[in-house]
Amino acid sequence: MTALSLVSAPPGAADTSPARDDAGWARWLEEHTDPCWRPTEWQQPVWLFTGDPGEPRTSVSLCRTAACQMLVSPTNSFCPLCRSAQKQSPVPDDEFARTFVPVRTRVYFGAEKEPCSVARDGQRCVRPCHCRGLCSLHYAQFNIHTRQGRSGDWHALAVPYTDVLPCPVPACPLPAVYARGLCRHHTHKFREHRRTNPHTPLEDWAPAQTPYLAAHQFSLLPLPVPLRQEVLYGLQQADPWLRTFEPAQVRRMVRDLSGVTTLVSEVSDQQMCPRSTVAVRRMMGRVRTAVRTGFTEYSGTAPAENDLLDLRALGQRSRTPAGIRHHKTVDLRTITPRWLRGLLRTWTIQQRPDADRFARTLWGVELASKALAQRPGTHEAAQLRYDDVTAVVEAFRCALKQDGEPAGSSYRMSIASHFFALIDYGRRSGAVSDLSAAFVRDPAAHRIVQEEAGEDEIGKAIPESVIRQLDAHVHLLGQGRARGRRTLAPADLQLMYQTLYVLLRDTGRRPNEIVSLPLQCLETRQDHTSLVWDNHKARRRRRRLPITASTAQAVRAWRKRRDQLQASLPPAGADYLFPALTPLATRRHLHTSYLSETLRHWAHSIPALHAEGTDSAGAPLPFDRSLIYAYAFRHSYAQRHADAGTPLDVLCELMDHKSVRTTQRYYTVSLQRKREAVSKLSAHVVDHQGLPRPATPALYELRSVAVPYGGCTEPSNVKAGGSSCPIRFQCAGCGFYRPDPSYLSAIEQHTNELRADRETAQAMDAAEFVITALTAQITAFEQVTDRMRRSLALLPAAERAEIEEASAVLRRARAGSGHSLLPLTAADHAHRDRP
Template identity: 45%
Template sequence: MSGNLAAVLEIAEKSSRDHDLWVAWLRTQLVEDWRPGEWDPDTLLFRGDVNNPQTAAMRCSTEGCEIVTKSRGRCTACAKEFRASGLSEEEFNATVRPAANRRYLEPGTCTVERDGLGCQREFHSRGLCRAHSLQWIKATRAASKRKPFQGTLEEWMRSVAVPHDALAECRVAGCSLEQVTLHEGLCRVHDRRWKDLRKSLDYVPVLDRWVEHETPYMAVHHFSLAPLSEVGRLEMLYALQQRDLRHQKIEPSAIRAVVKGLEGVECLLVAGPGVFDTSNFSGAANVVALVKEVAWSIQQGHDRFLGIEPMDKLVWDMKAVIYASGRTEKRAPGTRTALVDFNTVTQPWLREAVMEWARSTRPANTRFRRHVAACVVASTVLARLPGGGMDPTSVRFAEMTLVADAFRKQTKRDGDLQTSKHRADSLAAFYTILDFGRSAGLLNELHGTFARHSQHRIIREDSNEDEIGKAIPESVIRQLDAHLDHFGDEFPYRGYPPEDISAMLRAIYQVLRDTGRRPREVLSLKRDCLEFDGNDCLLIWNNYKGKRMRRRLPISRETAEHIQAWAKHREGLVTPSRSRSYLFPAVSEASEFAHMSTQYLSRAMRLWVTSIDEIHSEGTGRDGRPVPFDRDKIYPYAFRHSYAQRHADAEVPIDVLKDLMDHRSTDTTARYYKVSLKRKQEAVKKMRLHVVDRHGNPAPMASNKAYELRSVAVPFGGCTEPSNVKAGGHACPIRFQCAGCGFYRPDPSYLAAIEDQIRDLKADKETALAMGTDEYVIRNFQDQIDSFKKVAKNMHEQIDQLPEDEREELMESVKVLRRSRAARGRMLPLTVIKRGESSA
């Protein structure tokens, strides 16, 4: 025997031995008595239980319909009938019943019965088995030797038909249909498949081998592993059982598609990645996802077979790590498959410290990633030094100073500096790794000066928890309200019907908009979150950020009605058991939270906002048309900014707004007022240059102080009459006949009020004419109309002559000053948006 041949035979023998060991290991890992009542290991058939929430199989929601579907709702036939009926949901459910012969679970039996004995054979047509159906046809057919039966089918069944014993079942394992061929022992379905196969081949196939890998007659909630090879069956069953242990649903229809694509593969482990190429399978997203998961489960199983744990590698598969840590309840399965590459920490001593810290402490996913990222920052700095920081004895105080400086300069993806809190937390995370490494004896050689020091601290600045200035304008909120009926359209929320998803998201939006709570605070509301005290409505919520629970917020009756409407709708939903007490339920039992997560809400809002054709900002462009609003500024948290800014603009007392926002300090609340004041000052700075007199001639104010202190706001402009200014606008000597007053000082922010007054004066004039009033009264009305028209005309001409950019800035100032005046002297309702107010 040559050396090359011996080497080849040795490799073949080792491969065979490893294969046998792999198969033996798989057998030891399979769960005994898995899914009793659903999985039959003898027939390799899975019959999904429609009452098992972990199986994607449910009966049609139409009462009396036996058809099984993959998700909640009506089957295809009932849905088609419902659309054609023109009835409402309630009317259809109350009046329509599916036809009696509609069946989908198992084949029925013949209805012939005599002397208490029924026919045991399979239903064929007209309620009869095949034999009785043929007998009935012969009995009613005209023949030369026998007179045709003259009665009805029911009479024939009672007087003539004789019940038959059941025929043997099809020889295909798990097939519940009866045999129709004595020689092959196949049912009508498999007999047809066998004949078609024989016609398509140029040789005679072996029946026994074909039967061994043939799938039985199945419904939508069934699947069979028979088509796979012996090893493939074990591998697929292992992958499905692992999926079940991760609390993921078993979806028979998707599994059938995957099994079909893997037919003929001897061993899935060694078949190569080409076998799991998703282009070889159905294009449905759930099938593609299942293909990837089967491949992943088998590879993870092989690692375990070899004794390799997920945290032994330099590249961690976080999905495997999370499940290996026993924290499946912290995240919806299958949603996070990211890899963490520890090779990015180039210094072996630092890499081993952070890896051992993660193995020992088993931190939550967010904390784990923060600490790894901090080590990457430090590793990058050390790698630039001579020697690359590979020797732990060579890094000392100077090197730690460089590392601390790198944390101080940390930036976001867009290049902006990270918040001081983020930078301080990152540096603290790096110190945590060093402290752990020293206490665990992993960093004994690390020099003592490479440690935390007072000079290396990052001071946390007074955090601006609400990112002042990111409020969504009220005009934009009104546009969103107009499209609210489409919030949730086509958004998938596993297992919930589309109309329920939309209703839930609309309710969430209304609470976000009207209460100014943070997204998590809204999503975690309990079903009993409302409290009534006389005519007052209170929302009970939890401030998780401030660790202050069961807070009470006054809300409007309208907002309370929105919450009550959704709570009533929610009563009819089938939700995860963990979500029983929450107003907005989670997507599944395995979700990170027992209520809807902020990630789902953010995705749903992004999909909705993107679907709206036009969203305009408050300004206009060079062509005079509204400027599109930046849709990236519309996200759940932004409604908290809008709530606070709305109240600050309305001059709600700062201590009241502080309590409404549940801020610890008025310093944070005051920033909203600073934004309002700054905007008003900028508006006054522009507006004072466009003041006119009662004739419409320019009469600009010399300064902001002159605009605000030497004049007082009256209904149609500013007034500089000293006694009226001193009295705050309540002592006009000529009873607000502004059009004829030399102290009258209007500006463009009063144009809308002036034009309204012109219309009112015209209406008053017509009324006076109809009453036969004296001419001097009519003349007074007309003179005021002419004067106001002249003022409005001159202001419009002056505005039109401005460059486009200045005109846009002026119109923005108009809106700011109008809102400021509208809010002066009154308290804004706590949660009601002024939907009818113009933004112009």
């Protein structure tokens, strides 16, 4: 009879597991068990695990109460006594943990006891006190002395013991206190055993017993062989999958496995241990997965031959801090072509991809399978044709997300890239040796085009008015449900997240570029401070960005405090300004998910956030808080510079883009907002003398064209899109010149440039007509700006604010248009190289 037939399972639970040799299976487990697994915690000779509070991957620590020294599991929890008092206390948990002082009215097993009071010649009995200040043997002698009515002082006759007898149970930490040599814990257990087995000798009973277990310990001795070895093997294999190792869960699992003889069975976890909690059953599932995988290797059934892949058995782990993966097991039978199914199976087994890479490849394979299933002759790799590749790519172009919405072009391009990388792997490795040479991607015909942002798409930037409201409530950032409270004090946590917010708002860097800033990220040259950062997306390191003094001061304040906290932070993040807050993190710096979650909670904790504009009753409109996220501040940074008139090429450099077209996306303004801005500013149009020339919005757009310093209504220039001015853009003297308030900053800048030109002309001793022409242009432009500002000053404050906002919208639209003027000097390209 095999061990598989001895599995304790409820009636009706079929066991279809293959038979095997128990002795051979036990030898295989012993050979594949790591004898050096967790050397500071696991004691192989006695099958005992003792959690070390100093081990970061073991969930063991002192009781959360500051005055309590009891070890608990999981980490940051209360011991039973403190938990009972906390439930009855009205104070918050943090205050309770800081102020409560436990008073123990009884001595718990394993707690330190006072030594026996018997003493002679300066030597005191070292054995622990049992009753009336005496150890167990001295107390028994005292009772005999008293009952027999002997004369004399017993204490003067008693001889102190100089040694402490250990309990005969292996690895039991408690001392022997009774005549049999057992500790109190095992004395009670031995008495219960003798009630049903009165003739069992102590020498046979003690070696097979489990030692006294504290909250941070577990023992595998209660389990039979080979179940004991299976659990140990499964724990060792599952250890890398676990974020933390909780001894308390394993102890409960050992308790629930009573009556089970092996884990290699088709019986479900629920049927095997029906009384287990969800957490224990989850731990058991991981252990059983590893054991089953080991059994397939022992029995000669390779995992690659199965159509059901268990990714946990392959050790696949996500890149997220919690190690969560979307797929746990994958049924490859949904992939119709057998050659494609085998290729994916082989690639997964040999390459061991991470969760994200596997998910995208699997999605591409599933889409390709559906596309090929509708075409004849695609079940054989050698019969594939060029048209089959076209059908697969077309499936990628029409791919949908899991919610049924169309997938973005970047994601569809990524799916196609991962799928064809799998095909290339099959050719290189020989996994699909007969794959048709015609089944290859054509870079020209099978390209998925990157979609541009639509003209009607609303910008993702957070409005400046909302950012001002966020600045007013920045003291709330880092409070409440902020990530990292277990590592940093509340004040330090607030300072860290406030510094992160300042950097997001003032630098426009991507969230991952902010959280990964090096510790020495500031560089000062000639009283100008720059931020040193890495562009991970484009793989450009050590980039420099000029920042303001206030931003640099915020960074220095946090860095000073961070240096003081260095001892309490994980050592792996010593080189980062924002280190990881837990030693279990997969990255050495703070993860972007911590920042995103804390920002989201902060946005929802602000009492009121008002959007731009008012409703029909004049009340401010509420702002959609879901639009406040880390990456949105990058859009705000770009649009803030566009509103200030920053040239497109300068902003491209500030954003560290390779292409100006990428930067132009940050200038995108919806048609609706543009029409509203035109409607407001069309009533404030003036001519070249600064006199009002209002127009309807339709005429303003149809009969004028934007030039650098205003609108132009000259017909030939309008027809040419602003690039064919008859007088070469000398707008100050043109009767068709129509500026509006949105051009004020551009006109003033141009006026300053004209003044500089005039100074240069005077220094060059230029002709008088040149200086006169420049002076006339300066005077004309000053007349326009002075009259425009005086008319705006007469408007109510609310209307002026609306005009300023409309002006910003139009400046943003013009900055993103990429309009350029014709050169003032003609270039004859055809005859340039003639002698």
